Amino acid sequence: MDCPCCGRKIRPAEEVLAGLDALYMACPLCPPEPGLEKNSPLHLLDRDLERCSACGRAPLDLVMLEVLKVLVDFGLRDRSDTLRSVGSPLVETGYPMAYPPRLGRDELIISGRGLSRPAAEEITKSVPEVKGVIQGDGLPGMIDPGRGENDPELLAGCDLRCDVVQSIFGDLVIYKNQSKVHIEFSRQDAPKMRILEDLCLWRRVRDVADCLCGPGTLGLICLLAGATRVVLNDIWRPAVENAILNLEVNRSALGIGRVDRPEPSASDLGSYPVLVGLVEGEPRVEVYHGDLARLFSRAKPAEICLIDPFPGGKTKDLIDACRSCGDVVII
Numbered sequence: 474m475d476c477p478c479c480g481r482k483i484r485p486a487e488e489v490l491a492g493l494d495a496l497y498m499a500c501p502l503c504p505p506e507p508g509l510e511k512n513s514p515l516h517l518l519d520r521d522l523e524r525c526s527a528c529g530r531a532p533l534d535l536v537m538l539e540v541l542k543v544l545v546d547f548g549l550r551d552r553s554d555t556l557r558s559v560g561s562p563l564v565e566t567g568y569p570m571a572y573p574p575r576l577g578r579d580e581l582i583i584s585g586r587g588l589s590r591p592a593a594e595e596i597t598k599s600v601p602e603v604k605g606v607i608q609g610d611g612l613p614g615m616i617d618p619g620r621g622e623n624d625p626e627l628l629a630g631c632d633l634r635c636d637v638v639q640s641i642f643g644d645l646v647i648y649k650n651q652s653k654v655h656i657e658f659s660r661q662d663a664p665k666m667r668i669l670e671d672l673c674l675w676r677r678v679r680d681v682a683d684c685l686c687g688p689g690t691l692g693l694i695c696l697l698a699g700a701t702r703v704v705l706n707d708i709w710r711p712a713v714e715n716a717i718l719n720l721e722v723n724r725s726a727l728g729i730g731r732v733d734r735p736e737p738s739a740s741d742l743g744s745y746p747v748l749v750g751l752v753e754g755e756p757r758v759e760v761y762h763g764d765l766a767r768l769f770s771r772a773k774p775a776e777i778c779l780i781d782p783f784p785g786g787k788t789k790d791l792i793d794a795c796r797s798c799g800d801v802v803i804i
């Protein structure tokens with residue numbers, strides 16, 4: 474499997490999960506954690522920090538300090554600015570950590586405001602730990618058709634990162650092109666996962682639609698929990714592509730066969746959701762790209778519909794769209 478952004482090889486879920494024990498860990502020879510004050514101005518922080526001479530890893534503070542210095546060189550920050558002013562550091566593999574990360578090559582994505590493409594290109598060139606730089610910190614995806622100018626944009630490098638999602642049914646690796654899919658921190662104690670786990674524990678979830686699937690987290694958990702048919706749907710094409718990628722990378726844990734990419738037929742032209750991914754057999758997975766309002770005029774209605782809207786999103790029309798199905802569960 475190749476990255477949809479930069480074409481490099483993507484690690485399958487097994488490989489990511491097998492490396493979690495040592496993820497972002499200091500080696501015995503790593504220098505101590507610098508513990509820089511995130512709100513101190515650069516002129517008070519400016520000292521030389523070093524990567525470990527044994528493992529080559531860098532503390533997060535070092536990486537953010539180097540990025541801040543590039544932004545100062547490009548006139549986008551000055552020496553009164555702080556590490557925090559750079560933006561949000563997003564580790565390449567999101568997993569709850571009890572210690573600050575030690576980073577290797579391409580293990581950090583920076584998302585912030587007041588950046589520029591030339592500065593971002595210099596950052597990805599001169600700070601090896603930075604994999605990509607994203608301008609903006611809004612919610613990508615289709616919530617309001619009128620929006621657009623504040624959408625996050627990848628300025629340089631690659632924005633593919635993944636989150637390890639833990640559930641009582643097993644673990645998944647959910648990849649996302651972070652400039653195109655909203656930031657979400659899935660943890661086992663996240664309320665969303667609790668609702669879904671309770672649902673799967675108390676009822677037999679056989680035939681389920683993850684109606685606003687994003688990168689596919691909830692539908693994939695249902696597969697882990699033993700669902701025999703899962704429909705994934707989203708109106709935002711990049712999210713759907715990530716959902717298909719996530720079916721592929723988690724194939725062995727999900728116990729599914731190859732993900733086919735059906736050719737769109739002439740009748741697909743129009744405003745109905747289009748079937749863009751299909752896993753045949755049992756479990757069966759159908760992946761649609763389109764508006765939930767018309768999903769069930771194309772897909773067979775499901776026994777259970779999961780609706781996970783953006784925070785504050787209205788749900789009435791979404792629930793109405795599932796009236797031909799069994800139960801609707803708002804996640």
Ligand SMILES: C[S@@+](CC[C@H](N)C(=O)[O-])C[C@H]1O[C@@H](n2cnc3c(N)ncnc32)[C@H](O)[C@@H]1O
Binds near residue numbers: 614686707709766
């Ligand atoms: C909160 S996100 C879903 C996150 C996902 N369940 C997860 O856990 O990763 C909401 C998703 O709804 C999609 N969406 C919003 N309105 C929609 C509609 N009318 N039809 C289909 N998808 C829609 C957005 O593109 C977005 O991906």
Ligand SMILES: [Zn+2]
Binds near residue numbers: 480
């Ligand atoms: Zn990539």
Ligand SMILES: [Zn+2]
Binds near residue numbers: 528
């Ligand atoms: Zn080291």
